[in-house]
Amino acid sequence: MGVGDLKWNQPEQLEDLLCELVGWDSRTGTMGEIEFSTRMLKKLLELHYFQENSSHIHFHDAGKGRNAVTALYRSGVTNKTIVLISHFDTVHTEEFGAGLEDFAFQPRQLTEELKNRMAELPEDAQEDLASNEYLFGRGTMDMKMGLALHLHLLERATVEKWPINLLLLTVPDEEVNSSGMRAAVKELVELREFYGLEYELFLNGEPSFSQKPQDPNYYIYSGTIGKIMPSALFYGRETHAGEPLSGMTSHYMASYLTRAMEFNADFVEEAYGERTPLPVCLQQLDLKEDYSTQTSHHCAALYNVFVMRQNADGIMKIFKDTAVRAMADCEKDYKAVCEREGVEPIGDINVLEYRELLAYANDKIGKGEVQEILEGVMADDTLDERKMSMLISDRLLLHCQELTPAVVLFYAPPYYPAINSSDNELVQEKIALAQKVLQDEFQVEAKQVHYFNGISDLSYVNYDAADSGWQSYQHNTPVWGETYSIPFKEMQQLQAPVLNIGPFGKDAHKLTERLHKKSAFIQTPHVLEKVIESIFVPIKA
Structure with a gap:
């Protein structure tokens, strides 16, 4: 031929x-x-x-x-x-x-x-x-x-x-x-x-993806941008709508973190003259299933963060710092309202990572019961990995209400690590x-664009062989190892x-x-x- x-x-x-x-x-x-x-x-x-x-x-x-x-x-x-x-x-x-x-x-x-x-x-x-x-x-x-x-x-x-x-x-x-x-x-x-x-x-x-609307340029890419989804479960205290200050709505709590997360420059990275887009909230979900005059005490939010050189550990540190500051503002404003209305506040807001909640629940109710909770949520094939992650955090906190009001910080899938070969001679x-x-x-x-802006499967090869920051992702992802995992060790072998x-x-x-x-x-x-x-x-x- x-x-x-x-x-x-x-x-x-x-x-x-x-x-x-x-x-x-x-x-x-x-x-x-x-x-x-x-x-x-x-x-x-x-x-x-x-x-x-x-x-x-x-x-x-x-x-x-x-x-x-x-x-x-x-x-x-x-x-x-x-x-x-x-x-x-x-x-x-x-x-x-x-x-x-x-x-x-x-x-x-x-x-x-x-x-x-x-x-x-x-x-x-x-x-x-x-x-x-x-x-x-x-x-x-x-x-x-x-x-x-x-x-x-x-x-x-x-x-x-x-x-x-x-x-x-x-x-x-x-x-x-x-x-x-x-x-x-x-x-x-x-x-x-x-x-x-x-x-x-x-x-x-x-x-070749456009870098901005009506972009006529043709691009070749020497890397791919990363995407990670730091997320939060907000768990307040339920009450009757007629006595709102007897509890704390999860949406009140969520509003402070969402405001602190959206467009937050602390997450922005620059490399090779390129810049990551600002973070935004991709979804906020009320976990109260039915309408009633009982206030909603639990909801969750997913935040989109693009990365270039940061790993999961670094993003979680910034996320937790942001959440601690946001909940401090929430507490301050809530207590001011309580003082104005002559009501005793219900307590301070805890901010903890999912790994901390998991360890606490294992100690309190036992690893066997915790595993049953996880398996019960993941057995529902109508749920995707994001909803599963929310509900696992919610179910565990249901058994640990002495920690509430609380915000549980976790990672929801998917995660695309950033990969770059711009300095490679070949x-x-x-x-x-x-x-x-x-x-x-x-x-x-x-x-040349150094980071492909459309998200790509190149995220899963040529991973930094010296990086261990991915372990923060493993420990803070509720569905890790069950319905979702990333083969980081094998990725590190594809150099x-x-x-x-x-x-x-x-x-x-x-x-x-x-x-x-x-x-x-x-x-x-x-x-x-x-x-x-x-x-x-x-x-x-």
């Missing part, structure tokens, strides 16, 4: 491949996500190399019937290996509405249908649609094209017998909890040992090469730099999600080929 016989090489072939992959509806949590791995197996077996080496394709259990897929091209002349990382799940499509949802996974048809609804679209989307330079559809940008590009590279390598190994890894559930990538980490370690591989580079294919060389190719051959200026080169697109997770066709089908494939060739040519020499 020669280059002319390749299946996924020409722009038209790549567009056909993308449309096929997008057509495999794989929204997170659906049957399509479960079935995608089997479809991917069949697609890989279209390549002669994998027909002869089907044992190089592996499924890796990611829970709930889903599987991550790896496919190894082994050159036989070197152990040097590039890992190609992508995810195949997409977000849901409710925003398309009844009239368009049937077209969400048919890029060509959707693009034509949108031309009949031009006036309904934002002005920039109208311009791109009229230009015929974009392909619209759920997953076109985020990130089925990244997977298509990796399949293209895999085919080229197997046919042309590239003197380097390529390990394709595509995973489910990146969009919610990254269950696929977290499951795949241990498998990457095992595959490395089994085949004697040496990982040189983790190359992701997430698209990454610097490959970014410079990619920039030169794009400028010289396509007159495209590619800018190779990270790089993200993907196609240009716009409006991920929106009705107007779209992919720039020239970038996707011509420019990015060429750049990726040049980058990988520059790695294996020295090996060959």
Whole structure:
């Protein structure tokens, strides 16, 4: 077979491949996500190399019937290996509405249908649609094209017998909890040992995301931003609404911490001239189930914090300091009201980490009963890991009411550690090469971003081998080791730099999600080929 016989090489072939992959509806949590791995197996077996080496394709259990897929091209002349990382799940499509949802996974048809609804679209989307330079559809940008590009590279390598190994890894559930990538980490370690591989580079294919609205720039990423979710259970004292000062509502307590957390500059980091977004509250939930004139004594809040160099231990320290100050203000204002009304205050507010509550409960009611409480909450499959974390803290505090009023600080999943390879010589060389190719051959200026701002699965490789701050996350995550865990020790064994080169697109997770066709089908494939060739040519020499 020669280059002319390749299946996924020409722009038209790549567009056909993308449309096929997008057509495999794989929204997170659906049957399509479960079935995608089997479809991917069949697609890989279209390549002669994998027909002869089907044992190089592996499924890796990611829970709930889903599987991550790896496919190894082994050159036989070197152990040097590039890992190609992508995810195949997409977000849901409710925003398309009844009239368009049937077209969400048919890029060509959707693009034509949108031309009949031009006036309904934002002005920039109208311009791109009229230009015929974009392909619209759920997953076109985020990130089925990244997977298509990796399949293209895999085919080229197997046919042309590239003197380097390529390990394709595509995973489910990146969009919610990254269950696929977290499951795949241990498998990457095992595959490395089994085949004697040496990982040189983790190359992701997430698209170029805008840094701000209407951003036209193309970006290459040498790292990925981290995200962590410090959370709090607020447990006051219930009372009748007619006697409000006989208790303390959880919402009164929560208002002080939420105000202290939102836009709090203490959490902001700067690195390489880039800055993390300010923290915000993602959810506040009243745990009182029914309406009555009894006040709500328990609620919970989840706060989003982005990180660059901070670990879980450092974030918890800042979070606890913030909570202690916020509850001091709450107490001060509450006591002033009590004094004004001639009422005796109910007591001071305790601030404690989940690990402290767990230890206290184990001593008071015994580890066996504590375990029963945890298992009882986690047995409810209608709950996600965030609600479970809230309810576990709530149930434990129910048995320790002498600690109330109290705020329990915990971590709720997911956690994406920040990873950065900007100072790595190989990454610097490959970014410079990619920039030169794009400028010289396509007159495209590619800018480097040090932290991918869209959250990515690169968070789970190349973790700092000397860091132990992750243990704070383990000890303060109520569902740790049961329904959620992160393989930190294995992540620390995957010591190779990270790089993200993907196609240009716009409006991920929106009705107007779209992919720039020239970038996707011509420019990015060429750049990726040049980058990988520059790695294996020295090996060959």
